[in-house]
Amino acid sequence: MKRIGLSHVALGVLLLSFFSCSKELSNEALENGKGVAGSFRAKIDGASWVATNNISATVLTGLINITGTSSDGKTINISLLAGATGTYALDENSDGLASLNQTEATGPAIYGTNQSSDPAKSSGTVTITSIDQTNKTISGTFSFNGYDDATTVTKVVTEGVFDRLPYSSTLPPASITDTFKVKINGTSFTASSIAAPIVSGSFFVQGAASDGSNFVGLYMPENVQPGTYTLDIFGGVFVGQYSPDPSTLLVSMGDGTLTVIENNSTTKRIRGSFSFKAVDASNTQSAQLTEGYFSVGY
Numbered sequence: 001m002k003r004i005g006l007s008h009v010a011l012g013v014l015l016l017s018f019f020s021c022s023k024e025l026s027n028e029a030l031e032n033g034k035g036v037a038g039s040f041r042a043k044i045d046g047a048s049w050v051a052t053n054n055i056s057a058t059v060l061t062g063l064i065n066i067t068g069t070s071s072d073g074k075t076i077n078i079s080l081l082a083g084a085t086g087t088y089a090l091d092e093n094s095d096g097l098a099s100l101n102q103t104e105a106t107g108p109a110i111y112g113t114n115q116s117s118d119p120a121k122s123s124g125t126v127t128i129t130s131i132d133q134t135n136k137t138i139s140g141t142f143s144f145n146g147y148d149d150a151t152t153v154t155k156v157v158t159e160g161v162f163d164r165l166p167y168s169s170t171l172p173p174a175s176i177t178d179t180f181k182v183k184i185n186g187t188s189f190t191a192s193s194i195a196a197p198i199v200s201g202s203f204f205v206q207g208a209a210s211d212g213s214n215f216v217g218l219y220m221p222e223n224v225q226p227g228t229y230t231l232d233i234f235g236g237v238f239v240g241q242y243s244p245d246p247s248t249l250l251v252s253m254g255d256g257t258l259t260v261i262e263n264n265s266t267t268k269r270i271r272g273s274f275s276f277k278a279v280d281a282s283n284t285q286s287a288q289l290t291e292g293y294f295s296v297g298y
């Protein structure tokens with residue numbers, strides 16, 4: 001099993017981009033993408049890439065996430081366990097992730113910095129040069145090699161720049177029609193922000209605190225049918241996660257269940273209940289999650 005850290009499969013930090021408010025760049029920013037406030041650009045295998053929509057940045061409690069999509073549907077995402085300027089290394093064992101997500105002839109592909117121990121295939125760096133707390137903008141540079149396990153292909157991303165991107169320091173509130181609640185070691189937790197994005201054919205149903213400081217997440221197939229399933233990181237199909245703070249991730253290791261009550265593709269709503277024991281990679285920290293329930297639109 002790969003190291004259980006920020007960059008493991010379907011982690012919450014990566015999913016913060018789905019909580020964040022997105023925007024489109026102005027015409028001015030699209031003219032050349034250089035030196036323009038709000039621009040997010042790079043080269044992919046030598047070809048220019050400029051984010052034009054779904055652009056968002058969050059700077060939360062010890063977490064930074066930046067994401068954007070080009071006009072041809074290629075998405076670059078950067079997620080860091082960080083809250084300050086500096087240079088951050090990315091690889092299979094780091095608590096951070098950069099990825100290029102795009103659709104190939106064979107289906108969706110994710111070229112990530114966490115998919116190989118060979119740095120020529122999977123590695124990178126991100127430098128946060130400025131976090132302007134007055135104007136709420138973030139700037140920096142990045143480059144990485146992103147590897148996709150399924151296709152065994154590496155994409156090389158160079159000359160990456162995000163210049164004065166507006167950022168949010170809180171997650172948007174949950175819809176009044178959505179619910180995500182659970183008891184954690186006997187204490188009730190009701191999520192302030194709730195989402196159920198679909199990533200590469202799988203749901204990641206997640207409830208988080210408004211500042212992103214902690215979250216509970218459930219990973220399951222997009223086409224999951226009503227029934228009861230074992231939550232087990234080793235299986236990689238149904239997984240429960242709990243992050244009590246930005247530097248800690250606990251996962252289910254077979255001691256827990258998820259019961260899907262409804263997955264209605266017409267009304268776009270998924271409901272279920274869950275309970276599981278969450279454990280860290282070294283098996284030294286754990287938490288018991290009980291009486292969990294979610295009802296989330298997607």
